[in-house]
Every structure is written in C-alpha cells, then in structure tokens.
Amino acid sequence: MFLKRLDVVGFKSFAERIGVEFVPGVTAVVGPNGSGKSNIIDAIRWVLGEQSAKSLRGGKMEDIIFAGSDSRKALNFAEVTLTLDNEEHFLPLDYQEISVTRRVFRSGDSEFFINKQPCRLKDIIDLFLDSGLGKEAFSIISQGKVEEILSSKPEERRSIFEEAAGVLKYKNRKKKAEHK
Numbered sequence: 001m002f003l004k005r006l007d008v009v010g011f012k013s014f015a016e017r018i019g020v021e022f023v024p025g026v027t028a029v030v031g032p033n034g035s036g037k038s039n040i041i042d043a044i045r046w047v048l049g050e051q052s053a054k055s056l057r058g059g060k061m062e063d064i065i066f067a068g069s070d071s072r073k074a075l076n077f078a079e080v081t082l083t084l085d086n087e088e089h090f091l092p093l094d095y096q097e098i099s100v101t102r103r104v105f106r107s108g109d110s111e112f113f114i115n116k117q118p119c120r121l122k123d124i125i126d127l128f129l130d131s132g133l134g135k136e137a138f139s140i141i142s143q144g145k146v147e148e149i150l151s152s153k154p155e156e157r158r159s160i161f162e163e164a165a166g167v168l169k170y171k172n173r174k175k176k177a178e179h180k
C-alpha cells in the first residue's frame with residue numbers, strides 16, 4: 001500500500017484545487033515558510049479521520065476552510081481526497097485503488113466517501129484501523145511527538161513503543177477481560 005495522490009480544494013491555504021502525485025522517487029516536500037507544507041500533512045490527517053481541531057493546528061474545525069486572502073474571498077467548504085494503491089489488498093477492500101474523501105461545510109455539515117460512495121466517518125476510521133496509517137498510527141510523526149518521546153518517563157515511552165508495535169490493543173483487551 002502506498003499513497004498515490006492527494007487532491008485538495010478549500011483546505012487551509014489551498015483555495016485553488018491542487019493535486020499532488022506521489023510518484024516513485026518523491027520523498028520530500030520543500031518550500032518557503034508558510035507555503036503550505038504542513039497543511040499537506042494536516043490534509044492527510046484530516047481525511048484519515050482526525051477530529052481534533054487542535055491536532056490540525058486550529059481552534060475549531062471551521063479553521064480548516066480557506067478563510068480568504070487579499071485577492072480571494074473565503075470558501076464555504078473544504079474537500080480532501082487521498083488515493084492509495086491497494087494492489088496487494090493490504091486494506092480490506094476488494095479494490096486495486098482506494099480513494100477516501102472528506103468534505104466539510106461552514107454550516108458544520110460533513111460528508112465522507114470511500115471510492116465515491118457515501119459512507120460514515122466510522123467506515124473510514126475502521127478501514128485504516130491496524131493498517132499503520134490511521135490517525136493514531138505513527139506513520140505521521142509531528143514535531144511535538146519527537147519532543148514527547150525524548151522527554152517522557154520510561155513507562156510512558158514504553159506505551160508509545162507498544163502502540164507503535166501494535167500490542168497495546170491486546171494489552172487493553174486483556175485488561176478488560178480480567179476485569180470481567
């Protein structure tokens with residue numbers, strides 16, 4: 001499984017519809033300060049189901065919608081589509097290619113799609129559960145996370161490694177079973 005393409009419109013600084021192709025060999029995104037590099041990561045986090053505005057560096061969810069600039073007026077919705085290669089059927093859906101789309105309107109209404117079919121947010125979260133790509137996974141390591149790992153106590157660091165290794169859910173299940 002790998003990221004093939006990201007399509008964004010109305011998300012943060014991207015007023016214009018943009019498409020980023022992650023062709024083989026693309027390993028980095030570079031650009032001046034404030035040009036939107038981190039906004040690309042935020043868009044990926046968001047389409048994968050992020051629900052915390054703070055994790056997306058905003059105060060409220062509406063902050064992710066293009067707020068307007070000197071030359072352009074604000075937009076009323078934000079939309080992100082992430083397309084993944086699934087030729088090896090790493091994700092549990094019988095498609096060679098999977099696209100997930102999330103759209104939010106200023107009214108607060110949201111829409112979600114898997115391969116253009118309307119779905120619930122939960123379906124998207126479930127699709128990526130245990131894939132290593134979900135919003136709780138370590139495929140995206142923010143600046144704050146590095147700091148957290150370096151400055152945490154050994155026990156806290158252990159739980160970060162357990163989560164990364166995928167054993168935390170078994171430990172949680174065991175704990176639950178023991179308390180029954």
Ligand code: ATP
Pocket residue numbers: 011012013014031032033034035036037038039040063064065066067068
């Ligand atoms: P750096 O190198 O400093 O980390 P960067 O390339 O990561 O920069 P981003 O943080 O991705 O930059 O982009 C920040 C820009 O996005 C700011 O100019 C900010 O005004 C703009 N921005 C964020 N949210 C919105 C929004 N809702 N509408 C319009 N612009 C926005």
Ligand code: MG
Pocket residue numbers: 037038039
């Ligand atoms: Mg940045």
